[in-house]
Ligand SMILES: [Zn+2]
């Protein structure tokens with residue numbers, strides 16, 4: 177995978193080790209960090225190490241989201257959230273804070289009473 181990098185993107189700086197983060201998990205292409213501004217008791221960000229604009233997500237190469245989701249399941253499993261419960265969140269079009277594509281693993285909030 178071609179590694180794209182943007183100098184004014186905080187996630188790119190974190191992935192390059194040029195900005196601090198609380199790293200939870202990583203493999204060659206993806207990184208999981210604690211959200212500095214959590215939206216839930218547990219808020220983990222899973223992001224590609226290479227810059228991927230939200231607008232490019234739809235046209236990313238075949239297999240890209242397969243790898244992305246496998247990275248997410250690794251973090252979910254390692255944290256035991258598959259037992260305790262979690263929500264995956266992907267924000268867009270004004271609800272997202274950063275254009276560098278990422279997914280939130282949220283946990284620890286009250287569970288819904290009905291399905
Ligand atoms: Zn970036």
Ligand SMILES: [Zn+2]
Pocket residue numbers: 267272273274278280
């Ligand atoms: Zn976000």
